[in-house]
Amino acid sequence: MSIDIATARKVAxxxxxxxxEEALPxxxxxxxxxxxxxxxxNEVDVTGIEPxxxxxxxxxxxxxxxxxxxxxxxxxxxxxxxxxEGFFAVPKVxx
Amino acid sequence: MTLNTLTIAEARDAxxxxxxxxxxLTMSCLTAIDAADGLGAFVHKTPEIALEQARAADARLxxxxxxxxxxxPLGIKDLFCTKGVPSQxxxxxxxxxxxxxxxxxxxxxxxxxxxxxxxxxxxxxxxxSSNETSCYGNAVNPWRRQGxxxxxxxxxxxxxxxxxxxxDLCLGATGTDTGGSIRQPAAFTGITGIKPTYGRVxxxxxxxxxxxxxxxxxxxxxxxxxxxFLQAMSGHDPKDxxxxxxxxxxxxxxxxxxxxxxxxxxxxxxxxxxxPAEIEALWTRGIEMMRDAGAVIRDISLxxxxxxxxxxYVIAPAEASSNLARYDGVKYGHRAKLAQGDGITExxxxxxxxxxxxxxxxxxxxxxxxxxxxxxxxxxxxxxxVRALIKRDFETVFAEGVDSILTPATPSAAFxxxxxxxxxxxxxxxxxxxxxxxxLAGLPGVAVPVGxxxxxxxxxxxxxxxxxxEGNLLNHAYVLERAAGFVAKPEKWW
Numbered sequence: 001m002s003i004d005i006a007t008a009r010k011v012a013x014x015x016x017x018x019x020x021e022e023a024l025p026x027x028x029x030x031x032x033x034x035x036x037x038x039x040x041x042n043e044v045d046v047t048g049i050e051p052x053x054x055x056x057x058x059x060x061x062x063x064x065x066x067x068x069x070x071x072x073x074x075x076x077x078x079x080x081x082x083x084x085e086g087f088f089a090v091p092k093v094x095x
Numbered sequence: 096m097t098l099n100t101l102t103i104a105e106a107r108d109a110x111x112x113x114x115x116x117x118x119x120l121t122m123s124c125l126t127a128i129d130a131a132d133g134l135g136a137f138v139h140k141t142p143e144i145a146l147e148q149a150r151a152a153d154a155r156l157x158x159x160x161x162x163x164x165x166x167x168p169l170g171i172k173d174l175f176c177t178k179g180v181p182s183q184x185x186x187x188x189x190x191x192x193x194x195x196x197x198x199x200x201x202x203x204x205x206x207x208x209x210x211x212x213x214x215x216x217x218x219x220x221x222x223x224s225s226n227e228t229s230c231y232g233n234a235v236n237p238w239r240r241q242g243x244x245x246x247x248x249x250x251x252x253x254x255x256x257x258x259x260x261x262x263d264l265c266l267g268a269t270g271t272d273t274g275g276s277i278r279q280p281a282a283f284t285g286i287t288g289i290k291p292t293y294g295r296v297x298x299x300x301x302x303x304x305x306x307x308x309x310x311x312x313x314x315x316x317x318x319x320x321x322x323x324f325l326q327a328m329s330g331h332d333p334k335d336x337x338x339x340x341x342x343x344x345x346x347x348x349x350x351x352x353x354x355x356x357x358x359x360x361x362x363x364x365x366x367x368x369x370x371p372a373e374i375e376a377l378w379t380r381g382i383e384m385m386r387d388a389g390a391v392i393r394d395i396s397l398x399x400x401x402x403x404x405x406x407x408y409v410i411a412p413a414e415a416s417s418n419l420a421r422y423d424g425v426k427y428g429h430r431a432k433l434a435q436g437d438g439i440t441e442x443x444x445x446x447x448x449x450x451x452x453x454x455x456x457x458x459x460x461x462x463x464x465x466x467x468x469x470x471x472x473x474x475x476x477x478x479x480x481v482r483a484l485i486k487r488d489f490e491t492v493f494a495e496g497v498d499s500i501l502t503p504a505t506p507s508a509a510f511x512x513x514x515x516x517x518x519x520x521x522x523x524x525x526x527x528x529x530x531x532x533x534x535l536a537g538l539p540g541v542a543v544p545v546g547x548x549x550x551x552x553x554x555x556x557x558x559x560x561x562x563x564x565e566g567n568l569l570n571h572a573y574v575l576e577r578a579a580g581f582v583a584k585p586e587k588w589w
Contacts, residue, residue: 003464015416015463016423017456018444027460030520034461037521038405041477044484051479052486055293055307055537056562060336075195079427088425093439 002032098123100263103167103320110156110166117156117166120266121149121210124168128212128264133589136249136259138173138231139181139214148210155208163347164327165208170259170268173214174221175201175311176300180211184302185229186219188450189428198300199332200269200311207327212265216255219452220419221276221304224526226254227512228454236284236509237262237585241551244588247509250280250526256314257284261585267315267324271301273308274407275530278542281314282504282555285544285583287321287576288314289569292562293537294339296325297332305414306337308407308534318543318573322346325565341563349566350573355389357571360497364400365529367506373548374503381501381545381556384578385571395497397488402481403532408524409465409478410535415455416462422450457520486536493561499571500559502529504542508552529557539565541572544581553583 003011008028012019019027054060073086082089098120101109109115125142145168152166176182176194183189201211216234218226225248226234234254236247238261249258253270257280260268270277272290281288289312296311303309313324326346332338361382366375386392424430424446431445451459465474492500506528515523533540539562542555556575560568 007464008460011460011464011467014467015456015460016420016440016443016447017451017459018441018448019456027457030457031461031464033519033521034408034457035464037524038409038465038474038478040405041402041409041474041481044399044402044477044481046477046480046484049480049483051476052483053479054337055486055535056337056339058294058339061333061340063333072195078195079192081424081428081430090425091433091437091439091442 003028003035099127101266102316103164103266103323104317106167106266107163107323111161113156117149117152117210118146120166121145121168121212124212124265131262131264131589133235134237134258134262135216135232135234136255136262136264137170137213138185138216138255141180141211141213144180145210145212148205152208152210162207162327163323164204166210167266168210168212169204170212170215170256170265171201172253172256172269172271173217174271174302175269176302177201177211177214181214182302183230184220185217185231186450186452186455187230187429188422188447192427196300199297199334200301200328203330204327209327215259215268218252218254219455220302220415221252221271221273222415222454222458223251224275224279224523225512225515226251228452230452233512234258235512237589238284238509238552239585239588246512248283248512250283250509252276253280253314257281257286260284260286260314260316262589267313267320269311269328270314271309271311272534273304273411274534275527277312277314278530278540278557279505279526281542282544283509283553285553285581286314286316287318287541287543287572288312289321289325289541289565290533290539291325291329291565292539294337295563295565296328297335297338299332299334303418305411306418307414308411318569318576319347319350321541322350322569344566346566346569349570351570352574352577354385354571354574357390357498358393358496359385359390359571360393360395360492360500362395362397362400362500362502364397365502367528371507374506374554377546377554377556378501378503381575384575385501388574388578393497395492395500397492397532399481399484399488400532403485403535404524404528406478406481406485407527407531407535409474410482412458412462413466413475414462416459416466419455419459422447454520482535485532489536489538498561499568502557502559504529504555504557508548508550508554533559538562539568541568543572543575543579545575545579546581547583
């Protein structure tokens with residue numbers, strides 16, 4: 001399996017990382033190299049094997065469905081690149 | 096003053112006897128740090144916090160019963176969130192980020208009276224094996240080849256931690272290990288590093304890379320120090336749902352030096368084609384040391400070893416692509432300058448292109464690809480099935496009575512910074528070939544310095560233990576450490 005330039009462009013888009021058009025051929029080549037390395041997994045007989053979900057055989061614990069935190073708006077917004085009137089501010093989303 | 100060269104155990108004893116003060120010990124480290132900028136190990140220094148903590152520790156030490164780490168100066172990997180102190184994961188996308196909270200690990204360390212000297216260099220988001228993907232520039236290995244002044248990598252991703260401990264800038268440092276990021280740099284710099292069982296140490300407040308593989312652990316000058324330090328980091332944390340509610344035994348008390356009758360497995364699949372003769376010879380020597388100490392040496396097979404690296408390089412990037420989706424220029428860190436008319440998608444794309452370095456971008460995109468519609472089963476699910484087989488390999492040998500497994504820690508000694516620059520990304524990934532199986536199976540693994548190669552660089556061996564059996568594992572490492580008698584230190588050039 002190799003990644004062509006169109007696929008590299010699509011993956012970059014899905015990952016929300018801007019890649020300039022002239023950088024796509026090199027990226028496609030690198031991603032293809034990594035995928036080729038992964039192809040070795042096809043040699044393994046995985047019939048009847050369940051995909052591992054958790055490395056330790058334990059159930060994830062659940063907590064009571066109650067509010068345990070909150071009222072810390074200033075801390076939440078403290079590191080925001082742009083905050084206004086108690087909200088995170090972003091470019092216009094809806095026309 | 097050479098207080099900074101003490102081990103944690105030596106300093107603990109001297110502090111408790113009031114022979115030294117934490118302030119003097121801390122000053123000694125701060126002086127060493129200021130004289131070691133050439134190592135690129137400390138990227139955010141916190142001398143004011145350190146001295147305040149040291150004074151508090153001295154007050155606490157005036158009464159008996161202070162914890163083992165009380166007054167001990169440590170370095171903290173930049174991946175740990177520390178309240179009010181830059182915590183960037185060595186990434187430009189988190190430039191300026193100062194957490195409003197403290198990670199569970201650093202909270203535990205500070206509660207025990209430990210002193211934070213500053214934040215340590217690393218590969219960006221812990222993705223790398225040479226510390227060359229850091230936004231701060233390289234961390235440098237204090238070791239050099241004999242008669243050479245070529246700068247070598249301290250390994251990665253915990254390169255700054257390794258460099259700082261090996262150069263006596265601190266008494267110990269925190270590291271994290273997703274595929275070998277504690278053990279490989281420990282081996283490259285002649286120090287000890289343990290990755291505990293998955294779930295032993297809370298991941299809360301540690302910037303996530305691959306959540307099913309990440310574990311924090313100590314990097315220290317001795318196995319005893321690793322036991323003391325790990326003890327202080329470990330324990331159940333309700334804030335991390337994968338943290339195990341299992342009692343933490345006394346790791347230091349487990350260091351009896353007696354391994355008579357214990358079964359040490361030697362996996363034949365780790366004898367790789369093209370393995371350097373020096374690594375092979377080191378491994379053979381290690382086997383002899385364990386046999387001389389009374390252990391039973393047994394050849395074992397871990398048949399799926401070969402598939403660990405490709406499985407890892409599906410699973411880790413898949414988890415990373417999901418974890419790193421949070422860096423979007425909205426909540427914290429960097430946001431790109433936008434052009435007229437740019438909308439929210441342009442903001443995401445430009446922010447992430449500017450903020451993430453090339454290796455992180457590659458891994459996020461590989462992860463995105465293997466999780467995308469049509470490839471999820473072929474790559475991601477298949478890798479998770481192979482992971483189950485790798486874990487089963489270990490379960491089988493442990494069920495057959497193997498107590499621990501001895502392997503090389505790395506396929507080579509430290510290499511030169513920049514030496515791999517033109518290499519294929521996959522070549523760098525091969526550094527993790529002996530360590531990555533341990534993360535996939537969630538096991539504890541420890542790297543111990545055992546000897547020097549022909550050029551005078553440190554080489555280490557790895558011991559792998561049963562889950563939750565860090566005590567016995569550390570005892571095996573202690574036996575190896577004593578038999579190897581590794582005391583070499585890098586010659587100071589920095």
